[in-house]
Amino acid sequence: MEKKKIIVGNWKMNPLTQKEAEKLFTNVAKNISTTKTTEIVICPPFLYLEKLKKISLGHSLTGGARKISLGAQNAFYGDIGAFTGEVSAEMLYDIGVRYVILGHSERRGMGENNIDINKKIKSALVAGLRPILCVGENVRDPDHGYFNLVKIQLEECLSGISKNSFGKIIIAYEPIWAISSTPDRKDATPSDSMEMAIFIKKVLSDKFGKDVAGTRIIYGGSVSTKNAKDFLQNGGVDGLLVGNASLNAKKFIDIIKICEALKQ
Ligand code: PGA
Numbered sequence: 001m002e003k004k005k006i007i008v009g010n011w012k013m014n015p016l017t018q019k020e021a022e023k024l025f026t027n028v029a030k031n032i033s034t035t036k037t038t039e040i041v042i043c044p045p046f047l048y049l050e051k052l053k054k055i056s057l058g059h060s061l062t063g064g065a066r067k068i069s070l071g072a073q074n075a076f077y078g079d080i081g082a083f084t085g086e087v088s089a090e091m092l093y094d095i096g097v098r099y100v101i102l103g104h105s106e107r108r109g110m111g112e113n114n115i116d117i118n119k120k121i122k123s124a125l126v127a128g129l130r131p132i133l134c135v136g137e138n139v140r141d142p143d144h145g146y147f148n149l150v151k152i153q154l155e156e157c158l159s160g161i162s163k164n165s166f167g168k169i170i171i172a173y174e175p176i177w178a179i180s181s182t183p184d185r186k187d188a189t190p191s192d193s194m195e196m197a198i199f200i201k202k203v204l205s206d207k208f209g210k211d212v213a214g215t216r217i218i219y220g221g222s223v224s225t226k227n228a229k230d231f232l233q234n235g236g237v238d239g240l241l242v243g244n245a246s247l248n249a250k251k252f253i254d255i256i257k258i259c260e261a262l263k264q
Contacts, residue, residue, distance in 0.1 A: 005232070006039040006170065006218060006239035007256050008132060009246030010073065010101060013045060021048040025055060025068070027249035032067055038259045039239075041099045041132075042246070043071035046087055053096040071099030071132065074107060077116075077123040089120070089127035100124050101241075103134045103157055105176045114156035121157060125165050132241070133157055134220070135200070136174040140192075150196065151203050158208070166212040171200055172241045178221030180244045185222065193219045193235030225254045232262055 015021055021044055044052060049070055056068055076086035089100060103117040124131045135153040137146035173196050178188035197217045205213040219231050220241030228240060245251040
């Protein structure tokens with residue numbers, strides 16, 4: 001099973017203009033031409049995907065942009081049809097997108113549930129996209145009920161997915177209480193991440209069989225240049241999902257470099 005490290009930038013609903021999006025993407029692309037050991041994915045708003053794909057194809061001289069894969073922040077199930085306002089995984093694949101974040105807590109907060117996410121994961125896999133499934137608890141209650149919540153998220157979101165597909169799926173553990181946009185947020189520690197990564201592996205292996213225990217797990221929640229190394233070395237994860245810091249080219253590049261400098 002593939003085990004390359006992966007750094008994913010989730011731009012959320014940023015930046016405001018296409019010009020700024022192009023500038024940010026190009027700045028990152030120009031500085032990562034030596035990347036060998038780390039997969040890099042940038043997930044901008046839908047609207048910018050096609051233009052950024054074109055930029056990446058045009059950067060054949062440095063090769064840097066070509067090393068960045070594009071991801072979407074959501075994709076609807078099905079391919080075409082009467083679903084006003086939605087964009088399908090097939091459409092995204094067609095313009096060169098290869099990853100999709102699904103089940104992000106901000107989308108769950110708008111009403112998306114595990115059943116919706118399950119349908120979206122299945123459609124994404126059929127279309128050829130690699131789903132990045134987000135799971136994570138709101139709070140860490142003293143009775144450890146949060147483990148059960150994550151277990152249910154995993155079991156319901158991944159229900160009916162064949163073992164063979166797990167090599168394409170990435171699980172992002174994002175404790176909501178540690179995400180930068182959460183009011184009164186708190187820092188998660190690498191040991192919080194490690195504990196949950198072990199638990200996620202156990203749930204996957206119990207439910208889907210030992211062979212899926214190698215599914216890549218990444219950590220997200222206020223990842224910065226200060227904590228990236230610690231999470232990668234001591235958090236039991238194969239990569240990072242970076243929100244706020246991915247909007248700053250220098251910080252995002254530094255996080256990629258930190259990842260590349262670590263022994264695989
Ligand atoms: P953050 O966002 O790095 O700004 O906390 C992570 C995310 O929500 O994906």
